[in-house]
Amino acid sequence: MIPVITIDGPSGAGKGTISQRVAESLGWHMLDSGSLYRLTALAATLDDIGLDNENALTPLAARLDVVFEPSTRGLRILLRGKDVSEAIRAEEIGMKASKVAALPAVRAALLTRQRDFAQAPGLVADGRDMGTTVFPQAKLKVFMTASAEARAERRYKQLMEKGISASLPALVADLKARDEQDSNRSVSPLKPASDAIFLDTTTMGIDEVTERVLAEARKIYR
Ligand code: DC
Numbered sequence: 449m450i451p452v453i454t455i456d457g458p459s460g461a462g463k464g465t466i467s468q469r470v471a472e473s474l475g476w477h478m479l480d481s482g483s484l485y486r487l488t489a490l491a492a493t494l495d496d497i498g499l500d501n502e503n504a505l506t507p508l509a510a511r512l513d514v515v516f517e518p519s520t521r522g523l524r525i526l527l528r529g530k531d532v533s534e535a536i537r538a539e540e541i542g543m544k545a546s547k548v549a550a551l552p553a554v555r556a557a558l559l560t561r562q563r564d565f566a567q568a569p570g571l572v573a574d575g576r577d578m579g580t581t582v583f584p585q586a587k588l589k590v591f592m593t594a595s596a597e598a599r600a601e602r603r604y605k606q607l608m609e610k611g612i613s614a615s616l617p618a619l620v621a622d623l624k625a626r627d628e629q630d631s632n633r634s635v636s637p638l639k640p641a642s643d644a645i646f647l648d649t650t651t652m653g654i655d656e657v658t659e660r661v662l663a664e665a666r667k668i669y670r
Contacts, residue, residue, distance in 0.1 A: 449585065451476075451570040451669055453661070454578035457592035458627045458638060459542065460599035462649055462657065466592065467574040468522075469658040474572070474665065479565040480523075481575030481582065482545065484558050486536040487514055487527055489544035499547040502554065509548075510557040539614075539622060546626045549576075550633040570669070576630055579641035587668050590661055591640035594650040596623050 453470065455463045464480060471478040488509045489499070497504045515526040525533045535541070548554050562582050565571055573582065579589035594602075600619040607614040630638040640646065645664060649657050 450566040450568055452566055452583045452586040453570070453572045453588045453590070453665060454583050454586045454641070454644075455572065455574040455590045455592055455661070456576055456578050456580070456638070456640065456644070457590075458599070458630070459623050460603045461592045461594050462599075462602065462654065463574040463592050465654055466657050466661060467572045469654065470661050470665070471572040473658070473662055474570060474669075476570035476572055477565060477567055478523075479562060479571060479573040479575075479578075481558075481562055481573060481578060482542075483525060483536060484509075484512070484514075484561065485545035485549045485554075486541050487512055487525070487532070488554060488558070489541050489548050490532060490536055491527060492548065493541075493544065499544055500551075502551045505548055505551060506553040506557050509554045512561075539619075543622065543626060546629045550629065550635075552635040555635055576638040577636035579644050580639065581636045584641070588661075588664055589641045589644040590647055590664070591644040592647045592649055592657070594648065596620055596627070598650045599623055 455467050457463050467478055488505065491508055491512060492499060492505055495508065497508060513528045517524040517526060524531055525536065559582065565573065566583070575582070579586060597620060600616060600623050603619050604614055604616050627638070647657065647660060
């Protein structure tokens with residue numbers, strides 16, 4: 449069986465950065481499952497489909513024309529042939545993604561696509577339900593958290609670095625609203641797998657968190 453490490457947790461906990469570092473260090477593949485929900489939300493916006501229109505969103509998610517293309521600046525994501533790597537990261541798309549992600553049929557439509565990422569020599573998968581639903585067989589499951597304030601501050605810094613203006617209190621409110629939505633949906637809510645390791649990264653740096661996950665991985669996959 450292909451080895452899988454799952455990294456779940458609330459928005460902005462640093463899952464993406466850590467998954468990328470861990471995957472690079474091990475030479476494994478990476479799945480940013482949130483990008484699939486973001487792509488579905490963006491495609492819905494482009495096609496003028498309501499975010500609660502499960503009947504229309506389900507085939508849209510199932511047939512998403514998307515290509516993940518490695519480039520020197522990380523992964524390039526193409527939707528219908530167009531580079532949307534930046535566009536899907538907008539806060540507004542994150543919120544919309546959280547809405548479409550609450551629809552059971554949309555989640556079901558994206559399940560196989562996510563599982564197909566498990567390829568040799570291994571996969572690091574980040575999201576909300578990687579350990580509970582998509583890869584329940586994974587031998588290493590991490591649940592990564594940080595206080596809402598710390599997560600908002602990290603997001604604020606990232607946006608500033610990109611020259612995008614933002615308001616810190618608005619970011620805190622946004623993250624809390626998204627946590628609430630992701631934790632309270634009926635299907636695959638954000639919650640730790642019963643066998644997950646907890647990692648509170650509020651006061652930890654990127655290198656320290658990466659090292660912790662790699663240390664756990666070495667115990668299992670040596
Ligand atoms: O990780 P992210 O912020 O890119 O994810 C965007 C939204 O997608 C998130 O608010 C909830 C949803 N999501 C999900 O429901 N399940 C996942 N495995 C990943 C993301």
